[in-house]
Amino acid sequence: MAENQSFEELDESEVVSAAQAGDALAFEELVRRHGDKIFRRALSMLRDEDTALDMAQMAWIKAWKRLKQFQGDSSFATWMTRVTINVCLDHIRKMKRWKFAESIEDLDENSGGVERKLPVVEANPTEGLEREELREKIDQALGQLSEGHRAVIVMHTFEEMAYKEIADAMGCSIGTVMSRLFYARRNLASILQRMLKEGETS
Amino acid sequence: MNEALAIRIQAHLDGELSQEASKLLLTELESNAEGKELLKALQAENSLLSAVTEKEHSLPVAHSYFWKGIAEEIAPDADLPGHAPTGPVVEPWKRWLSWLLPAAGAACVALVAIIQGLTPGASGNVSGDGDRSKLRRAPSFHEIDSRQQNAGFISFRSESEGVSVVWISNE
Numbered sequence: 001m002a003e004n005q006s007f008e009e010l011d012e013s014e015v016v017s018a019a020q021a022g023d024a025l026a027f028e029e030l031v032r033r034h035g036d037k038i039f040r041r042a043l044s045m046l047r048d049e050d051t052a053l054d055m056a057q058m059a060w061i062k063a064w065k066r067l068k069q070f071q072g073d074s075s076f077a078t079w080m081t082r083v084t085i086n087v088c089l090d091h092i093r094k095m096k097r098w099k100f101a102e103s104i105e106d107l108d109e110n111s112g113g114v115e116r117k118l119p120v121v122e123a124n125p126t127e128g129l130e131r132e133e134l135r136e137k138i139d140q141a142l143g144q145l146s147e148g149h150r151a152v153i154v155m156h157t158f159e160e161m162a163y164k165e166i167a168d169a170m171g172c173s174i175g176t177v178m179s180r181l182f183y184a185r186r187n188l189a190s191i192l193q194r195m196l197k198e199g200e201t202s
Numbered sequence: 203m204n205e206a207l208a209i210r211i212q213a214h215l216d217g218e219l220s221q222e223a224s225k226l227l228l229t230e231l232e233s234n235a236e237g238k239e240l241l242k243a244l245q246a247e248n249s250l251l252s253a254v255t256e257k258e259h260s261l262p263v264a265h266s267y268f269w270k271g272i273a274e275e276i277a278p279d280a281d282l283p284g285h286a287p288t289g290p291v292v293e294p295w296k297r298w299l300s301w302l303l304p305a306a307g308a309a310c311v312a313l314v315a316i317i318q319g320l321t322p323g324a325s326g327n328v329s330g331d332g333d334r335s336k337l338r339r340a341p342s343f344h345e346i347d348s349r350q351q352n353a354g355f356i357s358f359r360s361e362s363e364g365v366s367v368v369w370i371s372n373e
Contacts (some may be wrong), residue, residue, distance in 0.1 A: 024277045028269055035268060040259045054260075059273045133253065139257040156216070157251045158279055163218050178209045178218075185212070185255075189247050189344045 020067050038084050042152050045088040047143050059084040092147050141191040149184035203236050
């Protein structure tokens with residue numbers, strides 16, 4: 001226990017080094033520090049608490065096995081989040097819930113092309129909402145997106161990943177990422193707009 | 203609107219276009235009202251998402267429980283201090299059973315003693331004079347060897363007095 005307490009006082013880089021040397025207690029400290037964030041990221045991608053918990057655990061196990069690959073180019077949290085995203089994407093692939101489109105044409109998705117989508121979306125469908133209410137609405141709207149759309153929004157918007165990084169993670173072309181992101185954003189805006197209208201009428 | 207243009211507008215907003223390509227796009231948009239409208243809509247959505255942080259979610263289970271699942275995978279043979287052992291874990295019902303059995307045994311013995319003390323005629327069989335209180339007070343009856351009551355007899359053994367008493371029910 002005393003050893004564990006000493007890790008609490010150490011800088012992140014020291015804890016990471018100890019974990020890389022095989023110290024499971026140091027690794028536990030990393031889990032303690034970043035457990036919530038990693039779970040949150042898995043949940044934002046999968047939207048199911050039990051699955052997110054399993055995937056978060058799996059991500060930590062995978063991270064332990066690959067810990068020596070972490071070179072410190074980014075923060076440990078960023079690296080760990082990437083591991084988590086990859087685990088979640090693998091899970092989604094395995095569940096065959098989403099097929100990776102190979103071309104922009106394939107991404108016409110479920111509601112038609114750009115021309116059909118754009119006119120119905122206002123510039124800011126959430127104008128006038130309080131911040132907390134807005135956060136809630138966005139969370140709900142994200143929950144209504146397909147897993148593929150949600151994943152790309154999470155990676156780009158919340159993790160600030162570049163198109164190339166997203167393409168690498170998804171195993172697809174940059175063109176596919178651009179299209180998917182575009183439709184994801186338009187869908188999100190449409191859902192938010194619809195939710196707002198429903199809120200006004202109820 | 204042409205899809206390629208829409209995606210270029212998005213790439214411009216995301217900082218994925220080169221400076222030159224961005225300049226070219228903005229020039230193109232000066233004469234394209236629909237393109238300008240899309241740019242405005244995407245800008246609004248971008249600023250909205252970047253201004254609002256994600257909803258907070260914490261681990262729905264205790265850290266120790268969450269960590270245990272990880273520890274079992276990464277260090278199955280390690281006995282990490284402060285945590286549940288990663289080896290075979292005694293089932294909770296077995297732990298209960300380990301102290302319930304002696305307690306149940308003691309309770310049976312006590313029950314038999316009580317029943318024996320309350321049974322009319324029991325003392326008569328012990329002392330032969332019907333004085334039941336003698337049996338209850340007798341300090342030397344420290345060992346009780348009891349059979350099931352249904353069997354119809356109970357035996358007592360006093361080591362200090364070197365006497366064994368067997369009570370046989372006539373019912």
